Amino acid sequence: MLTAFVTHPDCLLHDMGSYHPECPQRIQAIEDQLIANGLMDFLSYVEAPVVTHEQLSRVHTQRYIEQVETSSPMQGIVHLDPDTAMNCHTLKAARRAAGAVVKAVDVVMSGEAPNAFCCVRPPGHHAESRRAMGFCFFNNIAVGAAHAMMHYGLERVAIVDFDVHHGNGTEEIFHDNPRVLMVSTFQHPFYPYSGDRPMGGNMVNVPLPAGTRGDTWREAVGHHWLPALRDFRPDLIMISAGFDAHMEDDMASFGLMEADYAWVTNELKALADECAEGRIVSVLEGGYALSALGRSVVAHLRALSGLS
Numbered sequence: 001m002l003t004a005f006v007t008h009p010d011c012l013l014h015d016m017g018s019y020h021p022e023c024p025q026r027i028q029a030i031e032d033q034l035i036a037n038g039l040m041d042f043l044s045y046v047e048a049p050v051v052t053h054e055q056l057s058r059v060h061t062q063r064y065i066e067q068v069e070t071s072s073p074m075q076g077i078v079h080l081d082p083d084t085a086m087n088c089h090t091l092k093a094a095r096r097a098a099g100a101v102v103k104a105v106d107v108v109m110s111g112e113a114p115n116a117f118c119c120v121r122p123p124g125h126h127a128e129s130r131r132a133m134g135f136c137f138f139n140n141i142a143v144g145a146a147h148a149m150m151h152y153g154l155e156r157v158a159i160v161d162f163d164v165h166h167g168n169g170t171e172e173i174f175h176d177n178p179r180v181l182m183v184s185t186f187q188h189p190f191y192p193y194s195g196d197r198p199m200g201g202n203m204v205n206v207p208l209p210a211g212t213r214g215d216t217w218r219e220a221v222g223h224h225w226l227p228a229l230r231d232f233r234p235d236l237i238m239i240s241a242g243f244d245a246h247m248e249d250d251m252a253s254f255g256l257m258e259a260d261y262a263w264v265t266n267e268l269k270a271l272a273d274e275c276a277e278g279r280i281v282s283v284l285e286g287g288y289a290l291s292a293l294g295r296s297v298v299a300h301l302r303a304l305s306g307l308s
Helices: 025-036 053-057 062-071 090-109 140-152 168-174 214-232 258-275 290-304
Strands: 003-007 043-047 078-081 084-086 115-118 157-161 180-187 203-208 236-241 280-284
Touching: 003 090, 003 290, 025 290, 043 090, 053 062, 053 090, 053 140, 062 078, 062 090, 084 090, 090 115, 090 140, 090 236, 090 280, 115 290, 140 157, 140 168, 140 236, 140 280, 157 168, 157 214, 168 180, 180 214, 203 214, 214 258, 236 258, 258 280, 258 290, 280 290
Parallel strands: 003 043, 003 115, 115 280, 157 180, 157 236, 180 203, 236 280
Antiparallel strands: 078 084
């Protein structure tokens, strides 16, 4: 069976203005690199559906969902915070991005694919239950995790976040939820200036300083994440796959390389084989140096597909 590649053309239409780093070209850079490396033959294309209101309401308040919907402009750009803006296509892109993760959970839980990667934007892990921030509107991975627990009755879902920015929204939504374990690494002190004090005992937050390179990062993952994940024994592993910790990405000051993303993916894949019947759902978050982003996703998907 092939790794599922879940996406939709609507995700290209969301645009927050000229020179904004979270741009449509991010998805194009990924797809270009997948084609250039011959990986498309090893992926199963799945079209992302629109998320339902019920699925969103499991992690976001009714008032917030209505705020996003009513903020959608007929033309021009409307800001929900200084970094996070909507054009006339943003709402449908955000609905597709969240719907993609729900669909990926369905595909993996049904056994149609061993694992899945959601190539979507806008990203989601900064979106809290009641507010947009950090380029994020709906918390895509949280929507998918809640669906896995509600629809499939999973008792233990692990969320792994290796974006260079702390996934504050995911933590805010799931803190102290005993059915969720979240493990993360992130640059600190740095946007969104959180995570150094975990909100719950189910949060394994590993803040690391600017200048962190792959060897230090791998050591932190091996020391903090992997033992916690093995003790938790998740039924499903979900990845907030941000690639902005790459050395070439000037949105932050980490020094990871493609080999680091391949390494951690292989570690998580082995762990999923141990306790989750191999089930992994990975969701694109950050990554703004276009060439590095594309190459990093190739490394990630090679590992997910068992090609490296």
